[in-house]
Amino acid sequence: MDRTGEKIAAVVLAAVLLGTLFMGTVLPYQAVRRQRDSAPVSGSVPQGPFVALTFDDGPRTETTVRLLDGLAQRGVHATFFVLGVQVEGREDIIRRMDAEGHQIGLHTAHHAKLTGLTAEGFYEEVDSLRTTLMDILGERHFMLRPPYGMVNPSVQQWAGAPIILWSVDPQDWSDRDSARQAEHLVSRARDGDILLLHDIYDSSVDAALETVDRLREQGFWFVTVEELFALRGIKPEDGTIYRCLPPGNA
Numbered sequence: 001m002d003r004t005g006e007k008i009a010a011v012v013l014a015a016v017l018l019g020t021l022f023m024g025t026v027l028p029y030q031a032v033r034r035q036r037d038s039a040p041v042s043g044s045v046p047q048g049p050f051v052a053l054t055f056d057d058g059p060r061t062e063t064t065v066r067l068l069d070g071l072a073q074r075g076v077h078a079t080f081f082v083l084g085v086q087v088e089g090r091e092d093i094i095r096r097m098d099a100e101g102h103q104i105g106l107h108t109a110h111h112a113k114l115t116g117l118t119a120e121g122f123y124e125e126v127d128s129l130r131t132t133l134m135d136i137l138g139e140r141h142f143m144l145r146p147p148y149g150m151v152n153p154s155v156q157q158w159a160g161a162p163i164i165l166w167s168v169d170p171q172d173w174s175d176r177d178s179a180r181q182a183e184h185l186v187s188r189a190r191d192g193d194i195l196l197l198h199d200i201y202d203s204s205v206d207a208a209l210e211t212v213d214r215l216r217e218q219g220f221w222f223v224t225v226e227e228l229f230a231l232r233g234i235k236p237e238d239g240t241i242y243r244c245l246p247p248g249n250a
């Protein structure tokens, strides 16, 4: 390599290093900005309010695919805490979620109550799903949503993942009235909230898409949980419980 070649190599290396360094902070903003490419945005970086839409217990082909279609039409990213038993045979849906910018997290293999398990049982429920998802998506760090939101110090100790609960819950499993669920979500959502729905009910898909449309009209931005952490400048810690990420708590 001659001198010029060395210089070029050095510049390329510096660019790659800088790119890697800033990726963590820049990517979420770009992801957010992509949502509104067609809409006029005054500042370069949106100031919020931000909310994270999260879905548990899927994927379920009939409902999850319709939800993904609806989110794609709106350019909105969500977070899916999936079940191992549901992932089996639906690996293509997991790949699609990932390709379309959604976050995928752990909701155990069989919807187990994690607080009643031994360490061995815990690892069977959580690590088997973690391994399944890594086989599909490659190595990465997954966040955990314990079924029923049930947590105790052992779960926190064994999690090996940030524990993500929620702050707004329309209890979409109890009655299937999508209008009531959307009203619940829209009337309660505040900056930094984590909204809970289940992508296994048609009514929940309807409620989610109506909520996206109505909250975006009010100026809300929909981000993944990871993006919400980045936007708040908070590093998610394994074993720590998070219910929402309001502004000003960094």
Ligand code: NI
Pocket (backbone or CB within 6 Å): 056, 057, 107, 111, 147, 148
């Ligand atoms: Ni669940």
